[in-house]
Amino acid sequence: MVGVDYLPLMRLQTYLGALVLAALVPLLVFAAIIVRQDVLERQEILERGMQDTAHALSLAIDGEVRSSLAVLETLAGSSFLDHGDLKSFHEVGTRAVSGRKGSYLVLFDESGQALVNSSRPFGSTLPNPLAGTQPAGSEPRYPDAPLGGADPLLKVLQSGRPVVSDLFVSLATREPRIGVDVPVMREGRLKYVLEMSIDAATFTNLLAGKGMASDSLVAILDRRGVAIVSSDDSAARVGHRLAGEPARQIAASDSGSGRVQPRGVPVHHVFTRSPLTGWTTSLRVTQASMLASQSEALTVLGGGALLALLVGLGAALLIGRRIARPISNLAASASSIAQGEKVEPGPVGVREIEDLRQALAAAGAAGREVTAERERRHIAEEGERRFREIADAAPVLIWMSGTDKLCTWFNKSWLDFVGRPMAQELGNGWADNVHPEDFERCLHTYSCAFDERQPFSMEYRLRRHDGEYRWVRDDGIARADARGKFAGYIGGCVDIDDFKRSEATLKQADRHKDEFVAMLGHELRNPLAAIANAAYVLRTADPDTEHAAKARGVIDRQARHMARLIDDLLDISRLSVGKAELSRKTFELGEALTELVAVWRSAGRLGSHRVELNVEQPAWVYADRTRIEQIVSNLLDNSLKFTPHGESVSVEVRAAPGEAVITVTDAGEGIAPQDISRVFQLFAQGTQGIARSRGGMGIGLALVKRIAEMHGGSVTVESEGVGLGTRVTVRFPSVAKPAQEPAVAALRPESPPRRVLIIEDNDDTRQMLRTALAMNGHEVDEAADGASGLAAAASLRPDVALVDIGLPDIDGYEVARRLRQVAPDGKLVLVAITGYGQPADRDRSRQAGFDAHLTKPIGPEHLREAISLLRAAS
Amino acid sequence: MKKILIAEDNADLAESLKLALETAGYRVEVANNGVDAIATQVSFAADILITDIMMPEQDGFETLNAFRKEFPGTRLVVISGAQRFDPQKYLRAAKLAGADATFRKPFAIEALLEKLREF
Numbered sequence: 001m002v003g004v005d006y007l008p009l010m011r012l013q014t015y016l017g018a019l020v021l022a023a024l025v026p027l028l029v030f031a032a033i034i035v036r037q038d039v040l041e042r043q044e045i046l047e048r049g050m051q052d053t054a055h056a057l058s059l060a061i062d063g064e065v066r067s068s069l070a071v072l073e074t075l076a077g078s079s080f081l082d083h084g085d086l087k088s089f090h091e092v093g094t095r096a097v098s099g100r101k102g103s104y105l106v107l108f109d110e111s112g113q114a115l116v117n118s119s120r121p122f123g124s125t126l127p128n129p130l131a132g133t134q135p136a137g138s139e140p141r142y143p144d145a146p147l148g149g150a151d152p153l154l155k156v157l158q159s160g161r162p163v164v165s166d167l168f169v170s171l172a173t174r175e176p177r178i179g180v181d182v183p184v185m186r187e188g189r190l191k192y193v194l195e196m197s198i199d200a201a202t203f204t205n206l207l208a209g210k211g212m213a214s215d216s217l218v219a220i221l222d223r224r225g226v227a228i229v230s231s232d233d234s235a236a237r238v239g240h241r242l243a244g245e246p247a248r249q250i251a252a253s254d255s256g257s258g259r260v261q262p263r264g265v266p267v268h269h270v271f272t273r274s275p276l277t278g279w280t281t282s283l284r285v286t287q288a289s290m291l292a293s294q295s296e297a298l299t300v301l302g303g304g305a306l307l308a309l310l311v312g313l314g315a316a317l318l319i320g321r322r323i324a325r326p327i328s329n330l331a332a333s334a335s336s337i338a339q340g341e342k343v344e345p346g347p348v349g350v351r352e353i354e355d356l357r358q359a360l361a362a363a364g365a366a367g368r369e370v371t372a373e374r375e376r377r378h379i380a381e382e383g384e385r386r387f388r389e390i391a392d393a394a395p396v397l398i399w400m401s402g403t404d405k406l407c408t409w410f411n412k413s414w415l416d417f418v419g420r421p422m423a424q425e426l427g428n429g430w431a432d433n434v435h436p437e438d439f440e441r442c443l444h445t446y447s448c449a450f451d452e453r454q455p456f457s458m459e460y461r462l463r464r465h466d467g468e469y470r471w472v473r474d475d476g477i478a479r480a481d482a483r484g485k486f487a488g489y490i491g492g493c494v495d496i497d498d499f500k501r502s503e504a505t506l507k508q509a510d511r512h513k514d515e516f517v518a519m520l521g522h523e524l525r526n527p528l529a530a531i532a533n534a535a536y537v538l539r540t541a542d543p544d545t546e547h548a549a550k551a552r553g554v555i556d557r558q559a560r561h562m563a564r565l566i567d568d569l570l571d572i573s574r575l576s577v578g579k580a581e582l583s584r585k586t587f588e589l590g591e592a593l594t595e596l597v598a599v600w601r602s603a604g605r606l607g608s609h610r611v612e613l614n615v616e617q618p619a620w621v622y623a624d625r626t627r628i629e630q631i632v633s634n635l636l637d638n639s640l641k642f643t644p645h646g647e648s649v650s651v652e653v654r655a656a657p658g659e660a661v662i663t664v665t666d667a668g669e670g671i672a673p674q675d676i677s678r679v680f681q682l683f684a685q686g687t688q689g690i691a692r693s694r695g696g697m698g699i700g701l702a703l704v705k706r707i708a709e710m711h712g713g714s715v716t717v718e719s720e721g722v723g724l725g726t727r728v729t730v731r732f733p734s735v736a737k738p739a740q741e742p743a744v745a746a747l748r749p750e751s752p753p754r755r756v757l758i759i760e761d762n763d764d765t766r767q768m769l770r771t772a773l774a775m776n777g778h779e780v781d782e783a784a785d786g787a788s789g790l791a792a793a794a795s796l797r798p799d800v801a802l803v804d805i806g807l808p809d810i811d812g813y814e815v816a817r818r819l820r821q822v823a824p825d826g827k828l829v830l831v832a833i834t835g836y837g838q839p840a841d842r843d844r845s846r847q848a849g850f851d852a853h854l855t856k857p858i859g860p861e862h863l864r865e866a867i868s869l870l871r872a873a874s
Numbered sequence: 875m876k877k878i879l880i881a882e883d884n885a886d887l888a889e890s891l892k893l894a895l896e897t898a899g900y901r902v903e904v905a906n907n908g909v910d911a912i913a914t915q916v917s918f919a920a921d922i923l924i925t926d927i928m929m930p931e932q933d934g935f936e937t938l939n940a941f942r943k944e945f946p947g948t949r950l951v952v953i954s955g956a957q958r959f960d961p962q963k964y965l966r967a968a969k970l971a972g973a974d975a976t977f978r979k980p981f982a983i984e985a986l987l988e989k990l991r992e993f
Binding site: 525526541 | 884
């Protein structure tokens with residue numbers, strides 16, 4: 001490519017135009033030369049033709065003159081002239097020239113006297129041209145020709161030789177004429193002169209039929225240069241002397257050719273002088289007419305050349321454009337390619353350019369590929385860098401391996417987790433942290449998935465920096481490099497140890513719940529079945545029989561049992577969601593438990609068991625007494641349930657430093673060591689077997705623990721094993737003995753008998769309350785609805801009224817308000833009985849005038865509370 | 875007067891059933907578990923055994939099998955509230971074990987009495 005730099009920058013069309021010119025110009029020049037040659041040749045031929053014509057004319061005139069001379073010579077030899085028989089000679093002479101129009105014969109004697117004239121009859125008087133003087137002037141039509149033809153006669157007389165005259169104007173006819181005179185010699189001396197007078201027009205006829213070009217000018221000039229004959233009326237008229245350049249040429253030479261330019265018009269001039277007559281034949285052709293044929297050729301040539309040039313240049317332009325456009329496109333494409341754009345130029349009509357296009361396209365594609373590759377690499381590197389940044393910050397343990405399965409990278413979280421540097425983890429180093437029991441399995445999972453390029457997920461224990469093995473879940477997946485080629489694996493681990501633990505706990509809780517539901521069914525079905533049976537007995541047997549009494553006992557016990565089950569359930573539900581409230585007051589545990597055991601004993605709930613209560617020291621607590629009693633009831637219930645009849649159960653109360661301690665000990669079935677840790681779990685029970693089912697729903701101990709904790713206390717369970725009994729110890733924070741015993745603490749199991757009115761529409765509840773109160777010696781009256789209750793109150797004046805809130809006619813609140821109106825002095829104690837126990841419900845009943853609020857079902861504890869109110873009222 | 879032996883560990887349930895059956899005119903004895911039931915049957919020779927499934931000492935299936943072997947003439951009735959996940963399972967199992975009738979607790983006593991009359 002070196003060496004082209006200096007070339008001027010020109011358009012392709014220009015080059016092609018130059019190419020066309022380079023090809024055409026020499027051709028045209030050559031053609032022009034040929035044409036010029038042709039023109040010259042034609043000119044030469046034309047000239048030669050003109051010269052030939054001139055010669056031919058000259059010869060024709062000579063022929064005419066010779067012919068006349070021959071006639072004259074013949075006549076001159078006539079015998080008639082030997083002896084002067086002029087008359088006969090006239091006849092002969094007249095016959096001789098009869099064929100020659102405009103010519104006649106004249107015979108002169110040696111003095112110049114005309115003797116015979118063939119144009120005149122014989123004997124006519126004829127003039128003597130030599131006599132007298134030469135007439136002066138001239139005929140105006142023929143200014144340069146002399147009047148009268150005496151000159152030749154004179155010459156012949158002087159020279160004795162034939163003479164051809166120049167043009168003269170006949171005196172007789174005043175027309176131009178030529179005279180040819182010959183001497184008639186007799187006996188060695190001139191006797192006569194015979195003259196043939198010829199009309200000049202005769203020669204005009206000679207010009208006709210010579211093939212002259214129409215624009216050729218022909219003139220026959222006499223020796224003086226006066227035109228005898230002329231086709232040129234302007235320059236050389238008959239009788240006029242030829243002037244100018246042609247005349248000079250003719251004067252200078254006998255024959256020749258030349259160019260003259262009369263009146264600015266180029267004219268070719270050819271002339272020749274006859275030796276016989278001395279006349280000159282002059283032929284003139286204008287240059288233009290001479291070149292007329294050539295100019296046609298030249299026009300054809302020039303037009304053709306111009307046309308060829310135009311066509312050539314046009315074609316060059318078109319072809320140039322055809323070539324230039326794809327090249328321009330390619331240039332544009334190349335620019336685009338340079339900018340990294342993908343360009344597909346369309347096919348072009350030029351093989352070289354097509355090749356170039358394909359080469360460019362290929363180069364462009366290659367260029368793009370290179371660029372794309374560079375970009376990919378850049379993106380990949382950038383992506384890698386950012387990935388690692390993000391990965392390092394992620395709370396997930398991330399690893400990467402190469403195609404050889406060996407690990408190539410770990411993120412910061414991993415390294416922090418295992419507490420080892422990257423170098424130790426690389427390759428197979430990481431395996432050191434995997435629990436030995438899990439290692440084989442992990443390796444197998446990883447290897448199998450890796451070989452199949454499949455994602456995998458596995459769980460294993462990974463040793464943390466503190467040495468603890470933590471369960472992690474590791475999810476791995478094949479990764480690809482920037483080109484999409486398999487590059488190894490990448491995986492992330494999440495510490496699921498806590499999750500696994502809570503999962504196990506949840507599963508266990510779920511299992512307990514299922515067991516509980518099963519047990520709940522059993523526990524509820526048994527009392528229901530018993531109650532249903534008893535109800536049948538009561539329906540069919542006489543109420544006064546022992547059977548009926550027993551049946552009522554069954555119902556009483558089972559209803560209570562069910563109520564307690566439901567209480568416990570609701571309680572544990574409330575406690576579980578933290579809704580339960582504690583109603584705390586300060587009391588002494590020993591006394592409270594003494595009372596509780598007494599109630600149980602009196603209610604027959606201790607059965608045939610021996611229950612010993614041992615209060616070592618008074619232990620004061622600030623607690624919800626009902627809840628504390630619930631704890632002890634539960635523990636007692638459990639011990640009784642799992643202890644064989646006749647065996648003893650002991651309840652002990654003692655005061656430790658800062659603590660009040662209750663211990664319930666039985667000699668029952670005990671608890672297997674593996675079950676000890678589960679006994680406090682909700683719904684849990686000892687290992688189950690059909691034969692070992694004892695009822696009880698696994699609520700008890702959970703409830704106990706919860707309540708103890710709510711009081712800031714704790715519960716522990718001990719057992720030597722199955723069949724070896726159980727000891728449950730509950731501890732509460734103790735308080736100092738109050739200075740003055742609260743009134744509540746002074747209550748006695750027995751209270752003075754009072755008149756009590758029960759207003760309750762539910763027969764069973766009413767009956768139960770009545771029985772319970774009557775058992776304590778109170779006088780009890782009943783009403784089944786609000787109206788009769790108010791009436792009873794008005795007539796009976798009770799100390800206490802237990803009023804159900806949900807009465808059929810007037811609701812309990814209204815009953816309370818009316819009762820307060822009847823007995824406004826406050827002596828009447830009003831107790832609400834309701835299924836609703838929320839604080840809002842309590843507030844509402846207080847506002848209605850109630851002194852206390854009992855929630856159904858009403859157990860012994862509640863009744864005792866009601867009874868204590870009776871006492872307070874007194 | 876037909877004699878019925880009740881094997882049931884829930885005292886109140888056994889008691890109430892005894893009362894109901896006596897009211898209906900049967901002679902009834904109660905055993906607290908399967909072992910007691912077999913011992914009682916030796917002397918009592920009940921025509922019908924009504925037994926629970928879930929009992930201590932010896933469960934209902936064992937009791938059923940023992941009765942079928944030792945006292946082939948005795949009609950066998952199973953009552954159960956057993957419901958460890960599938961309440962009907964024990965009753966179906968009891969049928970297969972040779973029970974003449976099964977009742978799920980709580981049951982209508984009339985239905986039981988009607989069944990007993992068929993025996």
